[in-house]
Amino acid sequence: MQQNNGLDKSQIISFAVLCLVLFGFMFYFQKDQQTEEALNAEKQKTEQTQNSVKSTQAANINPNVTPNSIQTATLANNELKLEFSSLGGQVSKVELLKYKAYDQKTDKADLPLYLINKNNSSYGFQFKDKTGKVINTKDLIFSPVVNGNAVTLTANYNGAAIQFIYTLNTAGELKDQYTLDFKVRSQGLANISSDNKADFIWDYSVRNVEKGRSQEQSHSEFSYAFNNYNDYDYDGRTTMEEEKETLNWIGVKQQFFSSVIESKSGFTQSKGNQENIEEGEYLKKLNFEGFVPMTGSELNQDFTWYFMPLDLPLLKSYDKNFDEILPLGWSFIGSMNRYFFMPMYNIIADWGIAAGWVIFLMTIIVKLILSPIMYKQHKLSAMMKVIRPEIDEVNAKFKDADPMKKQQATMEVYRKAGVNQMAGCLPALVQIPIFYALFRFFPNFIDLRGQGFWFAKDLTAYDDLIKLPFKIPFLGDHLSVFAIACTIVILIYTVMTSGNMQQPQQEGMPNMKVIMYIFPITFLFFLNTSASGLSWYYFVSNAINILIILVIKYVILDEKKIHAQIQANKAQPKKEGKFQKRMREMMEKAQEQQKAQEQQRNRKK
Known part of the structure; x- marks a missing residue:
């Protein structure tokens, strides 16, 4: 039929x-559609969430540090609101003012969108003093002073002074609104250290800000540029090793946002690791370390932080290969x-x-x-x-x-x-x-x-x-x-x-x-x-x-x-195409081989 x-x-x-x-x-x-959602999974344990993020350990250098003794300073422009902590002189809070984060309780994007908050980011410069003791700036207590759109944080250690100077752009083009200039200056460090390089260590836990947890988690990874910004790579696996390249910048990419630090001298001997966090407020834990040079055992380096949405025109405007962070696919697909x-x-x-x-x-x-x-x-x-x-x-x-x-x-x-x-x-x-x-x-x-x-x-x-x-x-x-x-x-x-x-x-x-x-x-x-x-x-x-x-x-x-x-x-003589001719010849050859094999079998019998 x-x-x-x-x-x-x-x-x-x-x-x-x-x-x-x-x-x-x-x-x-x-x-x-019902707007209320009873999600039992939202009952997260605060202790588990806090344990999923590396906390800053300052007890070895400052045993008397308490949460009440930590000071903060704030800078803001039209796009970013930043907070700086006296503990480690770090950026302790980053809020993107034009965007909202997803709230599982309300099933709406109505929460402030923080890239950094609640100690999910911790960074510092590590070196040794002349006795061999390891010093990390994230363990030091800094004194903040705000002057217009800049905040200067100063720490003293055994007679040496270390300054972190952050300047937030409050005018200019849109791309400038997402940048934070970061200068590191030291004086007297050569008296207590003989190192010629410092180890920059950055621990970062990606916050869950989108609805699809597994999708956002799969899009969270390291991203970095090298070879004078000309080459780009990313790593979503467990480890990242670029010990032979000098990285121009290293970033943590999320689904729609990225936190990037650029070193004017570059990061050398870079390596990192990452692991998924199965539940709670965070998706993935990433750890990075790379070396920056010290001149005469003094730490004088210029950096720039970028806290930006992954908007293609914005990323291209920087001319630093940031547009490659956006995973649109390779070659023809992209x-x-x-x-x-x-x-x-x-x-x-x-x-x-x-x-x-x-x-x-x-x-x-x-x-x-x-x-x-x-x-x-x-x-x-x-x-x-x-x-x-x-x-x-x-x-x-x-x-x-x-x-x-x-x-x-x-x-x-x-x-x-x-x-x-x-x-x-x-x-x-x-x-x-x-x-x-x-x-x-x-x-x-x-x-x-x-x-x-x-x-x-x-x-x-x-x-x-x-x-x-x-x-x-x-x-x-x-x-x-x-x-x-x-x-x-x-x-x-x-x-x-x-x-x-x-x-x-x-x-x-x-x-x-x-x-x-x-x-x-x-x-x-x-x-x-x-x-x-x-x-x-x-x-x-x-x-x-x-x-x-x-x-x-x-x-x-x-x-x-x-x-x-x-x-x-069917009635007309049909010209045989090259492909059809090749297929016919292959079949005929296969038939001949099959007949030859059958004849050999018959002779053996």
Whole structure:
């Protein structure tokens, strides 16, 4: 019996009803969504949180230090609010004033966004005195003095003075608003130390400020530049070792923000390690150390701190290779995001429409660009359906024959009909880089951060409208409606396009139809914790694919004309292509080798 790859009128109506139900479902829950969330996991133990961050140990040098004896100083501009601690002379608090952090209790981004707070960052310069005792500036007590937009912190140790001078830019371009000049000066240090370099040690625990914990954790890593800012690298593994390079800057990258320190002389013999924190207020613990030179055993170095959002135009404006921090993908993938998807989003967003509808229009534009390729693919599918009876006839005729002969006969049918099977692979190959580019685009494009659409409150994170009272492996404790909707349309599309697929003719061969039906289900596990913008894009994309198939089948293509064209192709002498000739020669050679082997076996018998 001939298989039917199309949809009858009842199936078309069913698909239309399904789309209406999905859209109705989305609008209904947009209005009736509960804003209160009972998250038992939010009951975090304060002691565990504090233990996950390295605390500053000053008892060896200052045994009388108490929390009440620590002084603070504050500087602020339009973008940053900074606090400095007299303990270690460090930046003890960094708040980005134009951004908010996600609050699990309210399921809203309504908390102040701190990159540094509650001792999650600790840094200092370590060296030895002439007796061999290790001195670290983060253990010293500094006296702060604020003068306009600068704060000077001074510490004294055995007659030597160490000054940390921080200057926050309060005017100038936007890029200057995220920078903090940091100068280190010493006097008399040569009297107590003979070291020619100091070890800069930085311990940093990444704060959880986004909704998707696992996604944000996977995006947290070391990033650094070297070779006079020309080369960039990152490290999300357990250890980082760059002992042969001089790092121009080292940073801790989060999903949408980064804390970076630049050394004018560079960091040498750099190394670091990192480990995930499974629960609580923090995601990942990172430790870095690298050496900076001391001149005549005096510590006189210039640094710059950057506490910045990962906004591509802002990062490029520094001209320090900061734009590489944004993980948009390598080579062609990254270029596709930088020069196609991002500009396209910005142009459409300037029309003043919601982010979700911007993505909707982006999807249509991409489909229009790919429409010639998609048309060829679906036309090939229609032609395959027409010649299905002849393929079935070949399978029946060579059922018990040599598989090689059956394959040759099948290819001959395709050749005479003018059907190039390889043409069907092109659309799939084109879709792979686009998919990976969008996989990088949606969770890293800061313009989408906090942009809601229907029941998804943030298109860079998953939507968790359906909350589960338990956790499912690989799914979590929620179901994303966007992910479910996307899975459904992918399954429908798979049913519509798998009708021409041949069943396995030999035992042990996998049934490709079954594999294709399993794929959409596995896709659900992937999308459920991914950015909802990605799920929405692929829901629209596959819904358009379904409509394209219906239009091609019922409006554009005429099966009778296709059949007549195939018969005309069969009647004409068909020129054999290079690929087909090569395949035929390979099969003939394989047949000859097989016959020779059979003859040898017969002689031995």
